[in-house]
Structures are given as C-alpha cells and as structure tokens.
Amino acid sequence: DTGVSQNPRHKITKRGQNVTFRCDPISEHNRLYWYRQTLGQGPEFLTYFQNEAQLEKSRLLSDRFSAERPKGSFSTLEIQRTEQGDSAMYLCASSHPAGNQPQHFGDGTRLSIL
Amino acid sequence: DAKTTQPNSMESNEEEPVHLPCNHSTISGTDYIHWYRQLPSQGPEYVIHGLTSNVNNRMASLAIAEDRKSSTLILHRATLRDAAVYYCILRRSGGYQKVTFGIGTKLQVIP
Numbered sequence: 001d002t003g004v005s006q007n008p009r010h011k012i013t014k015r016g017q018n019v020t021f022r023c024d025p026i027s028e029h030n031r032l033y034w035y036r037q038t039l040g041q042g043p044e045f046l047t048y049f050q051n052e053a054q055l056e057k058s059r060l061l062s063d064r065f066s067a068e069r070p071k072g073s074f075s076t077l078e079i080q081r082t083e084q085g086d087s088a089m090y091l092c093a094s095s096h097p098a099g100n101q102p103q104h105f106g107d108g109t110r111l112s113i114l
Numbered sequence: 115d116a117k118t119t120q121p122n123s124m125e126s127n128e129e130e131p132v133h134l135p136c137n138h139s140t141i142s143g144t145d146y147i148h149w150y151r152q153l154p155s156q157g158p159e160y161v162i163h164g165l166t167s168n169v170n171n172r173m174a175s176l177a178i179a180e181d182r183k184s185s186t187l188i189l190h191r192a193t194l195r196d197a198a199v200y201y202c203i204l205r206r207s208g209g210y211q212k213v214t215f216g217i218g219t220k221l222q223v224i225p
Contacts, residue, residue, distance in 0.1 A: 033213075035215075040217065042217050042218055045212050045213065045214065048212065091157050091158075100163070100207050102150075102163060103160070103213065105157030105159070106157050107155070107156050107157045108156075108157050
C-alpha cells in the first residue's frame, strides 16, 4: 500500500529564498490538502484541492504562498521570499472522494529558515 | 467549526488500558467524530471515527456518549509505540470539510 509521499523531508534555506515542496497523494484519492504545523501545535489547514481545482485557501496562505495540482495528481507548494516565521513542518494529506473518508497524511517536509 | 477540548497530557502504564476523553458540546447532528494520532517526526495517522454508535477496529475503540457531547478513545493495552499526540476532531458528513486540529492530548506510556 503506497501512502502519501512528500519530498524533500527536510529543507534548510536562507531567508529570502524560494522553496518548493512536492506531494504525491494515494493514487485513487482526488482530494488533497496542505497543512502547516509548528512545534507544540496541531496541524493548521492551508489549502484544499479536489482534482486540479483549488477550492479553499486559508487566510494563513499569504501572497507568498502558492499551491498547484496541475493534472489532479501530485501537488506542489511554493513559498517565495521565505521569512523566519515560515519555519515549520508542511504536511500533505489526501482522501478518497466517497463519503466521510479519513485523510491520509504524509510525513511532511520540515522547513528551516536560517 | 464545532470545537473539541481535550486534556493537554495523560500518562498510562504499559499494558494498561487508556481512556482518552474528548468534549464536543457544540457538535451538530451531521458531525462525525474522528481520532488521529501523531508519533514524533511523523504525519498524523487516522485511528478511528464514528457518528453515534460505539466503534471498534484493530487499533482502538471509540465510545460515544448518548448525547454525543463527548467521546472516549480507548486503547485496550497501551504499548510504548502508542506514545503519541492524539487529536479528536469533528468532520461534517458529505462533501468536503476543512479539518481543524487542536493541540491534542500527549500520551506518555510508562514502562
């Protein structure tokens, strides 16, 4: 059973640089979610895709953040001009379209801004 | 979104049962109760969910109060691998629902 895959697992970058993360969901899942998690807190919702359509964006997702899912399969999350406050774990989840199905999470990308 | 409240932390002895409580007094009739857990350095993992009736699976049991304003996740025999943060969340039935996580309950299992 192939789960949700996220790459890279860790990213260290200097303030002001751009970073891009990739998420490969479970193949039959058409719903995809991005979350951000800081130390000691639960995951915070960032955005949601159904197939290739981005249907909801949190106010946490500033103009420096953009997410895409061009063919309804994998997704990317880009952060431009990174800031210290962007340091966090970025989690991706996917779920099956039928009913009240649970979300399956990847192990995240940990971003550290120097 | 309907909110849940959980104790920040709990302790259990290894091989003892663990009862993790969750209050959700503003739950609506179409809200499912979901539980996830998160081990260190991993993403959250689905544990169990239910609507009204108690539920059992290979990982745990979910006991739901008759008025649905609270629920309890039951681990029948805690192991060291069960040490994690446990999140209780509500998800409305049908279609898409944004999931709101709180800070969860950090479970420590004592050998």
